Each structure stands twice: as structure tokens, then as C-alpha cells.
Amino acid sequence: MAIEIIATGRAVPLRRLTNDDLAKQKQIDTSDEWIRSHTGIGARHIADDSTACSDLAVEAVKNLFSRAIETGAVGEKTPEELARTVDFILLATSTQDYYSHPSTSCIVQDRIGAVNAAAMDITAACSGFIYGLETVAGLLGISGKRKRALVIGSEVLSRITDWNDRASCILFGDGAGAVLVEKTAAPSEGEGRRGLVRSILAADGSGAEHLMVRRGGSRNPYRAGEVVDIPPHVDMDGQAVYYFAVKAVTDTIKNLVQEDGISIDDVDIIIPHQANARIVNAAGKRIGIPEKKFYLNIDEYANTSSASIPIALDELAGNGKIARGNLIMTVGFGAGLTYGGNLIVW
Ligand code: UT7
Numbered sequence: 001m002a003i004e005i006i007a008t009g010r011a012v013p014l015r016r017l018t019n020d021d022l023a024k025q026k027q028i029d030t031s032d033e034w035i036r037s038h039t040g041i042g043a044r045h046i047a048d049d050s051t052a053c054s055d056l057a058v059e060a061v062k063n064l065f066s067r068a069i070e071t072g073a074v075g076e077k078t079p080e081e082l083a084r085t086v087d088f089i090l091l092a093t094s095t096q097d098y099y100s101h102p103s104t105s106c107i108v109q110d111r112i113g114a115v116n117a118a119a120m121d122i123t124a125a126c127s128g129f130i131y132g133l134e135t136v137a138g139l140l141g142i143s144g145k146r147k148r149a150l151v152i153g154s155e156v157l158s159r160i161t162d163w164n165d166r167a168s169c170i171l172f173g174d175g176a177g178a179v180l181v182e183k184t185a186a187p188s189e190g191e192g193r194r195g196l197v198r199s200i201l202a203a204d205g206s207g208a209e210h211l212m213v214r215r216g217g218s219r220n221p222y223r224a225g226e227v228v229d230i231p232p233h234v235d236m237d238g239q240a241v242y243y244f245a246v247k248a249v250t251d252t253i254k255n256l257v258q259e260d261g262i263s264i265d266d267v268d269i270i271i272p273h274q275a276n277a278r279i280v281n282a283a284g285k286r287i288g289i290p291e292k293k294f295y296l297n298i299d300e301y302a303n304t305s306s307a308s309i310p311i312a313l314d315e316l317a318g319n320g321k322i323a324r325g326n327l328i329m330t331v332g333f334g335a336g337l338t339y340g341g342n343l344i345v346w
Pocket residue numbers: 029030031034035038039126166167168170171236237238239241242245275276303305333334335
């Protein structure tokens with residue numbers, strides 16, 4: 001039995017904010033040169049005021065359904081028929097439509113007509129998609145009756161960005177990516193193995209302070225009548241996260257390769273969480289992996305947190321840069337602090 005990704009989709013807001021636009025419009029003391037040289041980011045896409053997390057997620061899933069039907073990846077003929085075959089929806093996000101509940105995945109479930117699907121959100125920040133894929137593999141694996149699931153990463157980070165903090169606001173963008181996962185009869189190990197073959201999921205909660213939205217939770221709730229002087233925005237110690245991230249990426253790649261008994265040369269492409277190109281390059285140098293083995297689209301989208309890996313997967317699948325049988329590695333890190341990776345035979 002294998003857990004295979006059989007279709008992908010993405011949704012990215014049309015509004016594109018370049019580094020120059022950002023410096024001008026938001027009155028931030030920064031420059032295209034600084035942002036590019038420190039992060040590899042050239043632009044980010046920003047949702048309009050009426051767009052929430054579920055809107056981007058629904059669009060990504062609709063695009064996925066169209067592609068799945070077009071390519072013959074599924075037997076169903078219409079998106080409505082396909083939606084009814086989904087058994088589970090897992091949505092990873094840090095920017096839910098509503099604080100606390102309902103889960104955004106339930107809103108998506110209703111809007112796409114996945115009437116037979118259970119739905120839940122997970123919070124693992126930028127590692128959300130990596131955690132989500134492994135979680136769903138477990139859910140499909142232990143139940144005889146569940147066959148198909150959607151794993152979605154969707155973010156409207158522009159809503160929790162402090163646009164006055166030049167060290168963090170340059171980093172983030174909005175977007176969503178989705179994959180349709182199916183339990184198939186293919187082998188998951190040995191000759192001809194397919195699908196998700198292993199994952200590493202890890203956390204270091206001692207670093208929670210380094211990347212946090214401080215307001216709004218039960219630690220620091222809204223109190224009637226107060227003037228909110230610290231809004232619910234991302235508060236980040238960039239350097240601490242940077243050092244953690246380089247080690248997390250390095251360790252995850254090494255451990256995935258070692259645990260699987262393969263060489264890094266066997267891996268066709270590594271899809272890192274798109275947080276900062278310098279983090280990826282530094283990790284690559286440490287282990288001696290050529291830059292071209294990493295797929296980077298951070299120049300266009302910046303850091304879309306849980307959406308960054310599924311957006312990249314959809315781009316690669318759409319433009320034929322990954323083919324059946326390719327060995328793909330994902331690797332990521334984020335608030336929590338969390339980190340991990342997946343090894344997938346496409
Ligand atoms: O998904 C996880 C999310 N978070 C991350 O991945 C963040 C990881 N960290 C980073 O990517 C980097 O630490 C940053 C990009 C956030 C910052 O880069 P850095 O090379 O670590 O810069 P720095 O914080 O050491 O700051 C260097 C200088 C400072 O000026 P002084 O004190 O040397 O005069 C900053 O004030 O750069 C200044 N600076 C900027 N200058 C122009 C910080 N942000 C900016 C900016 N434009 N946007």
C-alpha cells in the first residue's frame with residue numbers, strides 16, 4: 001500500500017508587490033538591493049482585503065480538481081463528483097479565517113462540496129505541510145475505508161505582518177497550495193516503491209519565543225475596554241531563527257538520506273521551505289549539495305509559510321520538471337520551533 005500524491009493545485013493573489021513597491025508604498029527604510037542580497041526575495045503576492053485563508057484554499061483546490069480531471073489522475077468526471085470522494089481535509093495554516101474556531105478546513109469542506117470528508121486544521125507554522133502530509137498518510141493507512149485526502153497549506157500572512165518592522169515584513173507573502181493524496185496498491189518500499197516513503201517531524205519548543213504572535217491567545221487575551229497597543233503580529237528574532245533553520249535543514253537532509261539508506265545523489269530535487277535563499281545555500285554548502293538540486297521560487301512569492309512547499313510542488317508538476325518515479329525531498333522549519341521533511345517517490 002502506498003500513499004501517493006495524485007494531483008496538485010495552487011492559488012496566488014494577483015496583486016504583486018515588488019521590493020521597490022514595498023519600500024515606496026509602506027514607507028519602509030529598505031531597498032531592493034538589501035532584500036535581494038539578504039533573502040533572495042524579489043516580490044510577494046498580497047491578498048486583497050476581502051480575501052481570507054479559506055478563499056485561497058478553495059481556489060487552490062478547484063485548480064487541483066480541474067487538473068486531476070484533465071490529466072486523468074482520477075476516474076471522476078466532474079469536480080462535484082471528485083469532491084464527494086474526498087475522505088479527509090487537513091489544512092495547515094497560521095492565518096485561519098477565524099480565531100480559534102470554526103476550523104478553516106470545515107469552511108473549505110463546505111465550499112468545495114466535500115460532504116463526505118472529515119476536516120481539521122493543524123498549526124505547525126511553516127512546517128505545516130510537511131507535518132500534514134505525514135499526518136494524513138497515517139490517517140489513510142490505519143483506516144481501511146479512507147482512501148483520499150486533501151492536504152492544503154494556505155496563508156494570508158499579510159494580515160499578521162507588522163508592516164512597520166522592516167526586518168520581518170519584507171519576508172512574507174500570501175498564497176495557497178494543495179495536494180490530493182490517495183491510498184494505492186503500489187508498494188511503499190523496495191523495488192518500484194511509490195508515494196510518501198518516510199518523513200522526519202521534529203520540534204524544539206525551547207525556541208518558541210523566537211517566532212511568535214503574542215496577542216489573541218489565552219496567554220494574552222483581549223480584555224474588554226482595552227486599547228490594543230500590541231496587535232497580533234509576527235514577532236521574530238531573525239538571527240535566532242536563521243541559525244536554527246540552517247541546522248534544521250542540514251540535519252533533516254542528512255537524517256532522511258541516512259535513514260533511507262540512499263545517497264544524496266539519488267534525490268532528484270529538494271524542495272525547501274522558501275524562507276530565505278541564504279538559509280538554503282548555507283545548508284547546501286555545509287553538506288556539499290550543489291545549489292541546483294534545490295528548487296527556489298522565493299524570488300517571486302517570498303515566504304508563504306505552510307503554502308510554500310505545495311505551491312512549489314504544483315509549479316514543478318505543472319511545468320514537467322518532476323516526473324513519475326523522481327525522488328523528491330521536502331525540508332522545512334518554522335515557528336514552534338518545528339522542522340522536518342518528507343521523502344516522496346513521485
Ligand atoms: O519561516 C520562518 C520565518 N523566518 C525566517 O526564516 C527568518 C530567518 N532570518 C532571516 O531570514 C534573517 O535573519 C533576516 C532576513 C530576517 C535578517 O537578515 P540578517 O542578515 O540576519 O540581518 P540583521 O538582522 O543582522 O540586520 C543587519 C542590518 C541591521 O542594521 P544594523 O544594525 O547593522 O545597522 C538591520 O537593522 O540590516 C538592517 N535591516 C535592514 N536594512 C534594510 C534589517 N532589515 C532590513 C531591511 N532593509 N528590510
